[in-house]
Amino acid sequence: MHNFLVLRVIAKLLLPFILLFALYVQFHGDYGPGGGFQAGVIFAAGFILYALVWGVENAELVLPRGLLRFCFAAGVMLYAGVGLYDILAGGMYLDYSVMAQDSVKGQHLGILLVELGVGITVSTVMVTIFYTFAGYRR
Amino acid sequence: MIAAHLPALQVVVPLILAPACMLVRLRDAAWGVALAASWASLAIAWLLLQQVLASGPISYHLGNWAPPIGIEYRVDELSAFVLLIVSGIGAVVMPFARESVRAEFGTRRVYMFYTCYLLCLTGLLGIAITGDAFNLFVFLEISSLSSYVLIAMGRNRRALTASYQYLVMGTIGATFYVIGIGLLYAETGTLNMADLASRIAEQPGSRSIGVAFGFIVIGLSLKLALFPLHLWLPNAYTYAPSMVSAFLAATATKVALYALLRMVYTVFESDLTLGLVPMYAMFLGLALFAMFAASTVAIFQNNLKRMLAYSSVAQIGYMILGLSYINVTGLTATIVHMFNHAMIKGGMFLALGCCMYRLGSVHIRDLAGLGRTMPLTAAALVAGGLGLIGVPLTAGFISKWYLVLGAIERGWWPVAVLIMLSSLLAVAYVWRMVEAMYFTPPPETVPEGMDTRLSMLIPTWVLIGASLYFGVQTELTVGVARDAATALLGMPR
Numbered sequence: 001m002h003n004f005l006v007l008r009v010i011a012k013l014l015l016p017f018i019l020l021f022a023l024y025v026q027f028h029g030d031y032g033p034g035g036g037f038q039a040g041v042i043f044a045a046g047f048i049l050y051a052l053v054w055g056v057e058n059a060e061l062v063l064p065r066g067l068l069r070f071c072f073a074a075g076v077m078l079y080a081g082v083g084l085y086d087i088l089a090g091g092m093y094l095d096y097s098v099m100a101q102d103s104v105k106g107q108h109l110g111i112l113l114v115e116l117g118v119g120i121t122v123s124t125v126m127v128t129i130f131y132t133f134a135g136y137r138r
Numbered sequence: 139m140i141a142a143h144l145p146a147l148q149v150v151v152p153l154i155l156a157p158a159c160m161l162v163r164l165r166d167a168a169w170g171v172a173l174a175a176s177w178a179s180l181a182i183a184w185l186l187l188q189q190v191l192a193s194g195p196i197s198y199h200l201g202n203w204a205p206p207i208g209i210e211y212r213v214d215e216l217s218a219f220v221l222l223i224v225s226g227i228g229a230v231v232m233p234f235a236r237e238s239v240r241a242e243f244g245t246r247r248v249y250m251f252y253t254c255y256l257l258c259l260t261g262l263l264g265i266a267i268t269g270d271a272f273n274l275f276v277f278l279e280i281s282s283l284s285s286y287v288l289i290a291m292g293r294n295r296r297a298l299t300a301s302y303q304y305l306v307m308g309t310i311g312a313t314f315y316v317i318g319i320g321l322l323y324a325e326t327g328t329l330n331m332a333d334l335a336s337r338i339a340e341q342p343g344s345r346s347i348g349v350a351f352g353f354i355v356i357g358l359s360l361k362l363a364l365f366p367l368h369l370w371l372p373n374a375y376t377y378a379p380s381m382v383s384a385f386l387a388a389t390a391t392k393v394a395l396y397a398l399l400r401m402v403y404t405v406f407e408s409d410l411t412l413g414l415v416p417m418y419a420m421f422l423g424l425a426l427f428a429m430f431a432a433s434t435v436a437i438f439q440n441n442l443k444r445m446l447a448y449s450s451v452a453q454i455g456y457m458i459l460g461l462s463y464i465n466v467t468g469l470t471a472t473i474v475h476m477f478n479h480a481m482i483k484g485g486m487f488l489a490l491g492c493c494m495y496r497l498g499s500v501h502i503r504d505l506a507g508l509g510r511t512m513p514l515t516a517a518a519l520v521a522g523g524l525g526l527i528g529v530p531l532t533a534g535f536i537s538k539w540y541l542v543l544g545a546i547e548r549g550w551w552p553v554a555v556l557i558m559l560s561s562l563l564a565v566a567y568v569w570r571m572v573e574a575m576y577f578t579p580p581p582e583t584v585p586e587g588m589d590t591r592l593s594m595l596i597p598t599w600v601l602i603g604a605s606l607y608f609g610v611q612t613e614l615t616v617g618v619a620r621d622a623a624t625a626l627l628g629m630p631r
Contacts (some may be wrong), residue, residue: 073157080154083146093146095202 004053011053018046026119030108036115040122047123048130056134065131068124075121082113144189145198145211148182148221149264151175156256159249168249169236175256176232179225179263187218191618197269205269206330212269216622219473220266220396223480227388227601228259231484234597235381238491242293242379251291255385258284262393271319271405272329274397275312278361281393282308285386289378300373307360307370314357321350334405347406354401355417362394364458365428368451375447380491383443387450388484392476395457399472402461403626421462426556428455433563437570442500443490445567446483449526452560453479459553460541468544469623470616471537477615478525478533478608485601486522489515492590492598502570507580512589516575518602523568525605528561532609536616 026039051059083094091098096110140147155175159168189196190213198211213221239251261281268274286308290301323329325346326337338347356367363371371391375383402417429452436448453475460472490500492515497504508516525534538557545554589595608615 069160073160076157077154077161080150083150084154087143087146092198092202093143093150093200097202 007053011049015046015050018049019043022046022123026115027112029115030111036118037122039115040119040124041126043119043123044126044130047127051130051134056131059127060131063124063127065128068128068131071124072121072128075117075119075124078117078120079114082110082117086110141185141189143198144182144186145196145213145267146200148179148186148225148267149211149260151178151182152256152260152263156253156260159253159256163249165240165248166236168252169232169239172235172252172256173232176225176228176259179259180222180229183218183221183225183263186213187222187618189213190215190218191621206328206333209273210269210330211267212331213267214622215618215625216396216399216473217266219477219618219622220393221263223392223477224259224262224266224389227385227480227484230597230600231381231385231388231488234384234488234491234594237591237593238381238495239379241495242381243291251288254284254287254291255382257281258288258385262389265393266396269331270329271322271331271334271401272316274400275316275319278312278315278394278397281390282312282361285382285390288382288386289374291382292377292379294377296373297377300370300377304370304374307367311357311360311367314353314360316357318350318353318357321346321353325350331400331405335407338406351401351406355398358394358398358401362391362398363451363454365424365432365451365455368428368432368454371451372444372447375450375487376441376444380487380494384484384487384491387446387487388480391450391454392480395454395472395476399461399469399626403469407628418462418464421458422553425455425459425462426553428452428458429556429560430563433560433567437563437567439567440502442493442502442505442571443487445571446486446490449564449567450479450483452564453483453526456537456541456557459557460544463544463548463550464627465544465547466620466623466627467540467547469626470619471540471544473619473622474540474612474615475537477619478537478605481533481601481605481608482522482525485598485605486519486526488594488598488601489518489522492594495594496590502574504581505571505574506578507575509576511580514589514595515598518598519575520568520572521602521606523564523571525609527564527568530609531606533605533615535609536612540616 022039022043025034025042026036029035029039047059047063050062082096086095086098087093089098094110094114096107097103099106099109152175155171159171162168162171186196195212195214197205198213199205200209200211203209235255239248243251258281261277261279261284264277265274265281268277286301286305289304290298292300319329322334322338325341325344326334328334328337341347360367375387378386432448432451432455436445436452439445439448457472457475457479460468460470460475462468492512493500493505493508496512521532525532528534528538538561541557542554545551545557
């Protein structure tokens with residue numbers, strides 16, 4: 001697809017906004033509609049667009065498979081780790097209230113970290129699935 | 139402090155160590171992580187059982203949200219017993235896995251194998267511990283998805299189609315279950331099992347609750363391979379790697395059966411006692427069919443893993459039979475047989491794993507003269523086979539004893555006779571195995587050395603030994619099972 005000038009220019013123009021919108025959905029998720037899953041999918045969609053226009057080889061230079069594998073394991077560990085931290089801090093598993101002096105602040109921090117874990121795992125798994133199918137015949 | 143959080147840790151320890159396996163990447167390190175997780179799970183399950191026996195059911199509120207709003211983990215005798223079975227099998231199978239997986243799976247990306255195994259363990263433990271009907275579905279999916287992957291990792295290429303078949307059937311089962319839960323939620327507005335039970339009791343004769351019950355029972359019957367919904371099972375167990383066959387045969391169907399017991403006796407108890415659904419008649423009929431049809435098919439199998447797989451379908455029939463009595467003795471038999479069968483079948487599949495490792499085949503032709511070439515493995519297969527038949531002094535006898543007692547208690551003499559008759563079919567397929575192993579000369583080209591590696595023989599004999607030990611010493615198994623059965627039927631102790 002290297003010859004489609006319109007496609008390349010538009011994709012280049014859109015890419016930063018897609019990623020920015022993903023981050024907005026991610027971090028605004030505690031107040032409005034959104035959250036880790038949706039944000040992860042949007043974020044991954046940005047990279048999939050990149051891979052469609054510039055080829056999987058180039059996408060793999062930006063996001064190598066090893067890094068993806070590290071990230072989707074780390075996302076799950078972040079989620080479960082927040083829960084374990086809550087136990088160590090004296091609460092129940094995933095009881096965010098104990099994460100800060102003020103229980104509302106604690107809830108806020110907890111859900112932020114947990115959703116971040118979800119977002120990291122979902123986006124990297126989506127890209128990995130795309131790589132797997134795209135690289136099937138190679 | 140930790141003691142109060144054991145219910146959460148039971149699920150979280152394997153869950154958090156699964157991605158850790160992924161991160162360490164080295165083959166032996168990943169195996170070490172998986173081994174540590176399995177043993178830690180067993181320790182937690184044991185402590186939980188002691189806590190429950192000492193001070194009654196435990197309720198753990200995740201995120202400190204009280205049920206029925208929040209998700210509750212609820213450990214009573216039955217769930218603690220199932221947790222012990224699952225984590226116990228996991229802990230024994232893991233030392234076996236190292237050599238077996240290396241031989242059958244190659245060296246590439248072995249850490250992925252252990253990651254999937256730990257996720258599967260997480261899912262199975264989660265099903266047994268949760269007190270929330272939807273949370274149960276989530277864990278069911280975690281364990282199913284990872285077991286599809288584990289089965290597909292088999293060396294034979296047919297493992298892929300076997301896994302795909304299981305995926306289709308398993309997904310239908312899970313979908314049926316979630317449709318049932320959806321209907322229940324629409325009707326009652328709650329997902330907590332205890333809360334569901336009390337709200338269902340308030341609306342006797344509701345048609346949508348009846349439909350929900352049907353969906354849930356059929357969905358779970360698919361997962362537990364109740365005859366005639368067992369078609370996915372023989373291929374899946376035959377072509378999966380040996381360690382996976384042993385682990386899944388001993389745990390996956392038992393856990394699905396646990397979910398069925400929970401649903402039938404805890405959630406829909408009132409419908410059952412009011413006799414709105416003639417459930418027991420259906421279970422009785424299907425169980426008897428399973429016992430005879432599956433055992434008969436097992437006799438004609440030449441691949442021993444497939445023979446054991448059909449035998450598993452028959453043994454699930456025995457468990458469902460106990461459930462259909464709706465009395466304490468029958469239910470005790472069901473719960474005890476979950477444990478006993480896990481030991482026997484797990485041990486036998488491990489023994490076949492030893493054959494696979496040494497001979498590269500589990501075809502009955504290639505096992506000729508196994509009694510001379512691999513005496514300890516052959517003896518394990520025979521001891522396990524005696525358990526399947528139900529010979530006295532084996533664990534299988536205890537289960538059948540209570541099944542027969544329960545049938546007589548209900549006045550169902552023909553059923554008691556049929557149980558004995560179906561054992562004769564087990565004699566037939568076990569005898570075929572014995573004949574090949576002891577009365578056929580070994581082939582000329584036998585690999586050098588005695589038997590197989592100790593790291594594989596010891597786990598095999600731990601399970602087979604347990605099946606013999608619990609055939610004599612029944613205090614733990616029958617004691618806990620009877621308590622669990624009484625609690626399920628809601629009778630005073």
